[in-house]
Amino acid sequence: MIRLEHVSKVYKTSTRPALEDVSVVVDKGEFVFLIGASGSGKSTFLRLLLREEVPSRGRVYVANFDVARMARRRVPRLRQSIGCVFQDFRLLNNKTVAENVAFALEVIGKPRNTIRKVVPEVLELVGLEGKSARMPHELSGGEQQRVAIARAFVNRPLMLLADEPTGNLDPDTSQDIMLLLERINRTGTTVLMATHDHSIVDSMRRRVVELDLGQVVRDDARGVYGVGR
Amino acid sequence: MIRLEHVSKVYKTSTRPALEDVSVVVDKGEFVFLIGASGSGKSTFLRLLLREEVPSRGRVYVANFDVARMARRRVPRLRQSIGCVFQDFRLLNNKTVAENVAFALEVIGKPRNTIRKVVPEVLELVGLEGKSARMPHELSGGEQQRVAIARAFVNRPLMLLADEPTGNLDPDTSQDIMLLLERINRTGTTVLMATHDHSIVDSMRRRVVELDLGQVVRDDARGVYGVGR
Amino acid sequence: MRASFVFSEVLTGLRRNVTMTVAMILTTMISLTLLGGGLLVVRMIDKTQAVYQEEVDVNVNLTKDISANDKECTQDTCADLRERLESDPAIEAVTFENRDQALVRFKQIFEAQPEMLKLVRADALPASFHLRLVNPDRPEVISQTYSGAVGVDSVVDESEFLERLFSAFNGVRNLTFAIALIQAVAALLLISNTVQVSAFTRRTEVNIMRLVGATRWYTQLPFLLEAVVAGLVGAVLAIGLLVAGKVWFLDTVLGGVFASGVLSPIDGLDILLVSPWLLLTSIGISAVTGYVTLRLYVRQ
Amino acid sequence: MRASFVFSEVLTGLRRNVTMTVAMILTTMISLTLLGGGLLVVRMIDKTQAVYQEEVDVNVNLTKDISANDKECTQDTCADLRERLESDPAIEAVTFENRDQALVRFKQIFEAQPEMLKLVRADALPASFHLRLVNPDRPEVISQTYSGAVGVDSVVDESEFLERLFSAFNGVRNLTFAIALIQAVAALLLISNTVQVSAFTRRTEVNIMRLVGATRWYTQLPFLLEAVVAGLVGAVLAIGLLVAGKVWFLDTVLGGVFASGVLSPIDGLDILLVSPWLLLTSIGISAVTGYVTLRLYVRQ
Numbered sequence A, B: 001m002i003r004l005e006h007v008s009k010v011y012k013t014s015t016r017p018a019l020e021d022v023s024v025v026v027d028k029g030e031f032v033f034l035i036g037a038s039g040s041g042k043s044t045f046l047r048l049l050l051r052e053e054v055p056s057r058g059r060v061y062v063a064n065f066d067v068a069r070m071a072r073r074r075v076p077r078l079r080q081s082i083g084c085v086f087q088d089f090r091l092l093n094n095k096t097v098a099e100n101v102a103f104a105l106e107v108i109g110k111p112r113n114t115i116r117k118v119v120p121e122v123l124e125l126v127g128l129e130g131k132s133a134r135m136p137h138e139l140s141g142g143e144q145q146r147v148a149i150a151r152a153f154v155n156r157p158l159m160l161l162a163d164e165p166t167g168n169l170d171p172d173t174s175q176d177i178m179l180l181l182e183r184i185n186r187t188g189t190t191v192l193m194a195t196h197d198h199s200i201v202d203s204m205r206r207r208v209v210e211l212d213l214g215q216v217v218r219d220d221a222r223g224v225y226g227v228g229r
Numbered sequence C, D: 001m002r003a004s005f006v007f008s009e010v011l012t013g014l015r016r017n018v019t020m021t022v023a024m025i026l027t028t029m030i031s032l033t034l035l036g037g038g039l040l041v042v043r044m045i046d047k048t049q050a051v052y053q054e055e056v057d058v059n060v061n062l063t064k065d066i067s068a069n070d071k072e073c074t075q076d077t078c079a080d081l082r083e084r085l086e087s088d089p090a091i092e093a094v095t096f097e098n099r100d101q102a103l104v105r106f107k108q109i110f111e112a113q114p115e116m117l118k119l120v121r122a123d124a125l126p127a128s129f130h131l132r133l134v135n136p137d138r139p140e141v142i143s144q145t146y147s148g149a150v151g152v153d154s155v156v157d158e159s160e161f162l163e164r165l166f167s168a169f170n171g172v173r174n175l176t177f178a179i180a181l182i183q184a185v186a187a188l189l190l191i192s193n194t195v196q197v198s199a200f201t202r203r204t205e206v207n208i209m210r211l212v213g214a215t216r217w218y219t220q221l222p223f224l225l226e227a228v229v230a231g232l233v234g235a236v237l238a239i240g241l242l243v244a245g246k247v248w249f250l251d252t253v254l255g256g257v258f259a260s261g262v263l264s265p266i267d268g269l270d271i272l273l274v275s276p277w278l279l280l281t282s283i284g285i286s287a288v289t290g291y292v293t294l295r296l297y298v299r300q
C-alpha cells in the first residue's frame, strides 16, 4: 500500500533535513500512528505521500503510483485515492455540511445523482445525518472534524491520512473521533495518523512509528506513546 | 485583576449562548487553567477580556478598565497591559526573532534605545539568547512558542492570556513551555491559560475553572483535569 | 467537469471583488474605446486619402483672362494646354473645371463658414485643370514643367495641403493610440492583479480542492474565465461608447465637415468592422494575461 | 508613532503589490491628464473668447467702390458712415480697416494654408469698419440698422463664427471631461480596492499589531499613505504628460493656428496654473477614498 525506500527530504530554506533515510512499509488495512516531537518530520512524511512535496532522495510508492517520479498531471489521480484530515478541519465556511462533503465529489467530476446518493450515506456513517444543512460554525469542533472525515472518506479512498486530527479537540471528543477512524479502518481502509496525544496512542495499542529529528527510531506492532514515560 | 460579573455572550450567527451567566474573579499573581470541552466557551472567555468581543450581558473588569463599556479608542491601552499567546504562535514570518519581539514595542511607540535594551533581556528570559537573528521557520514549534511568549511579555504586562499554547506541541516541549509560564507567573504576572491537555493540568495542580456549554461548572483552587478520569 | 459548477464559481469570484471587477471593466473599456477610436481615425484617413487620391493630385490654375472668358476651354490657349496635358505620359487623366464649377465646389467646402464665402467672389476663383498623375509621388515634375506655360497662372500641388491635413490627423491618431497603450498596460496589470487577488482570496478553497484531487485546470479555469468575462464586458461597453461617440460627438460637431466632403465620414459600417477586432483583442489579451499570471504567480 | 517605521511599512506595502500599484498610478495619471487637458481647453476657450470680445463684435464691410478708391476713409460716403457709427450710442468703438490692412490680417490668419492665399486676391477683400458694441449680446440691432446703408456691402456678425468655433471646442472639452470622469471612477475604485487588498494581505500583521495594543491610526495610516503616495505619483506623471503633450502635440500640430492668433495658445503658465489643482484633487480624492474604504470595508 505505502512503501518509502531510503527517503530523505531537505527543505530549501532549512539546513537540517526534515526526513533522513526513512524506510517504512505499510500494508493494506493497517492502522499506523506516526509520533515524534515537534519538528521531527511527521507532517513532512504525510506531505510526501500526497506529493505536496517531493523527496530529495529515495522513492515513495503509494498504491500503484511511483509518487516521487510521476508526471504532475497524474497527481490528481493519486490524491483521489487518498483521503486527508487535518487538525484545523479545513472546511469551507460558506457551504453547508452536505455541500462540503459533496464538494469533494463535484471537484473530481462525479455525476450529480451519484452525489445525491452517496453524501447522505457517508454523513450517516459519521453520525451527522441530522445536521447536513448546518453551516460549519454551527457545529462543535468534534462535529466539524467528523465532516472533514466524511469528506475525506466519501470517495472511498484506499487510505486515510490524518495529521493530528484531534489536536484541537478535548479528550472526550478525541475518543469519538478515534472510534470513527477505527470504524473506517475496519472497512479495509488503511489509516495513517500523526499525533502528539499519548493517551490515544496508549489506549489503542496499534502499530507505532516514531520519528526523531527526521529518522525512524522505533516501529512497534502494538506500541505505546513514550516508552520511558 | 480580572472580574466577570454575570457575563453572557451570544454570537450573532449562533443560536446557543457561547457563555451564560459566568462570574469569575481572578486575583493578581494567580495562575488559572481554563478547561472544558470544545465549544464550551474558553476562547470566548479570553476574547472578552481582550475586548475582541463585547459581552451580550454582564460586566467585565480587567485591571482598572471597565472592558465592556470603555470607549473604542481606549482599547489599545487595555491591550498594552495584556500579553497574548496562541496555539498557532502568530509570528510574522518575514521578520527575525528579535524583530518579532521588537515589533510589539515599535507598534506602541517605544523609543528605539529602549527597544534595543529590552529585547535581548526578554529573549534571555525565554532561553533564546543565541537565536535572535533566526527566522521563525528556522525554529522548532516549541522555540516559536517561546518567541510568542517573549513578545507577549516584553512589555511587562499585568497579565498573560494563553489560548491552548501547547496545542501544537509534543509533550516534552509542552513541559518546557509550562515551566516558562510558571517562571513568568512567579514574577507576579497573572496567567490565564485555556487548555485541553489534562496531563499538564494534572501535574501543575493550580486553580482550575471548568466551562461546560458556556457555564462555569467547577472552580477548584488546586484542581485536576477530569474528576471522573 | 460540470459547466454549471464552473459557471457558479466564476460568478461568485466576480461578485466577491466587485470594486476590482468594475475597475477592471472600466479600464478595459476606456482602453478599447481609445483603441477603437484610433482605428476609426485610421479608417477615416484612409478613406479620405483614397477619395483625394482618386480625384486629383495637382491643380493647374488658369489665368484670369481664360477663367473669365473661356468657359468651355474651346479657345486656342486653353485647348492647346489641355492637349499638351493629355498627351503627357506622366499624366493619367485631365479634368477641366471652369470658374462656375469652382465656385460650386468652394461653396460646398465652406458651407459651414459663411464668412469665407463672403470674402470670395466668383471672379476671384480661377478655372483649372485637375490632373491625376501616373506617379502621384512626384508632383514637382509637373509643377516645374507647366509653371509659366502660356495661360497658366499657377500650379498647385494639392498633396501639400493633404499632407498638412493628414499630419494633423496622424497627430490625433498617435495621441489616441498613446493613451490607449498606457490604458492597455493599466488594463493588463489590472487583469493580472485581479487574477492574483482572486486566486489569493480563494486559496483555502483551491487548497482543499487540490487535496481532494481536483486537476489544475479545474481549480484555475474559474479565474481565467473571470478575466475573460470582464474583458468581454469591457469590449462590449467600448463598442457602445464608440457608437455613442459617433452619434453625439462626431455627427454633431464634425457634421458640416463631413457633409462638405473634405473629410470622409465615419459610418456605422466602420464601427461594425472595428468591433470584432476590439472583442478579439480584449478576449485574447485577458485570456493570455490570466493564463500567464496563473502559471507565473499562482503557486499550484 | 515613529515616522521611519510608518514609512518603511508604506514602502513595503507598495512593493508587495507592484502590479496593483502601477495600475493604480497609471489610471490616476490618465484620469488627471484628461482632466488637466479639459481644464486647459477651458482656459484656451476663455482666453480666445476674451481676445475676440475685446477686439470686435461686428464688421461692416464696405462696397467694392469704397474699398478700391478710399484708402483713408476721407471721401464723403465713407466719412459720413464713420460719423454715423461713431455717434451711435449702441457702439462703443469704431476702427477702420482698409483693403491693404485686411489683406495683411488675412495673410496672417491663413499663413498655414497657402492655397487660400492663392484663391484670394487683394481686390477681393473689402475695407471695413470693426465695431465694438456697448452691449455685445445684441449684434442683430446693428445688423438691421446698417445693412443697406449707403456704402455698406454687408454687415457680418463675428460672434456667429465664434459660436461655431467654440461649440467645436466645447465638444472636445466635454469629450475629454467625460473620459476623465469615467477614468476617475476607475481610479477611485482602484484606490479603494488597493486599500482593501493591502489591508487584506496584511491582516495577519494588523491583527498581531492590534493584539499588542497598536491604535487604529497606527495600523491603518500605512494603507492611507499608500493610496496618497500613489495618487501623488499619478498626479506628477500627469503633469509631465501635459507638458509633453503641449510640446510634442499642440505646438507642432496647432502651431500655425496659434501663430495666426485665431486661437490663443496654451503656454507653460497655463499648465503651471492647472498643476496644483491636479495635485490637490489627486491627493484629496485618494486620501478620502482610502479613509472611507478603511472605515467601511476593513474590519478593525
Ligand SMILES: Nc1ncnc2c1ncn2[C@@H]1O[C@H](COP(=O)(O)OP(=O)(O)OP(=O)(O)O)[C@@H](O)[C@H]1O
Pocket (backbone or CB within 6 Å): A011, A012, A013, A014, A017, A018, A036, A037, A038, A039, A040, A041, A042, A043, A044, A045, B137, B138, B139, B140, B141, B168, B169, B170
Ligand atoms: N515548508 C517548509 N519549509 C522549510 N522548512 C520546513 C517546511 N515545513 C517544515 N519544515 C521544517 O522541517 C522540519 C519538520 O517539520 P514537520 O512539519 O514535518 O514536523 P512535524 O513533526 O509535523 O512537527 P509538528 O508536530 O510541529 O507538526 C522542521 O524542522 C520544520 O521547521
Ligand SMILES: Nc1ncnc2c1ncn2[C@@H]1O[C@H](COP(=O)(O)OP(=O)(O)OP(=O)(O)O)[C@@H](O)[C@H]1O
Pocket (backbone or CB within 6 Å): A137, A138, A139, A140, A141, A168, A169, A170, B011, B012, B013, B014, B017, B018, B036, B037, B038, B039, B040, B041, B042, B043, B044, B045
Ligand atoms: N465568531 C463566532 N461567531 C459565531 N459563533 C462563534 C464564534 N466564535 C465561537 N462561536 C461559537 O461559540 C461557542 C464557543 O466557542 P469557543 O471558541 O469559545 O469555544 P472553545 O472552548 O474555545 O472551543 P475549542 O476548544 O474548540 O477552542 C461555540 O459553539 C462556537 O461555535
Ligand SMILES: [Mg+2]
Pocket (backbone or CB within 6 Å): A042, A043, A044, A163
Ligand atoms: Mg505537523
Ligand SMILES: [Mg+2]
Pocket (backbone or CB within 6 Å): B042, B043, B044, B163
Ligand atoms: Mg478555543
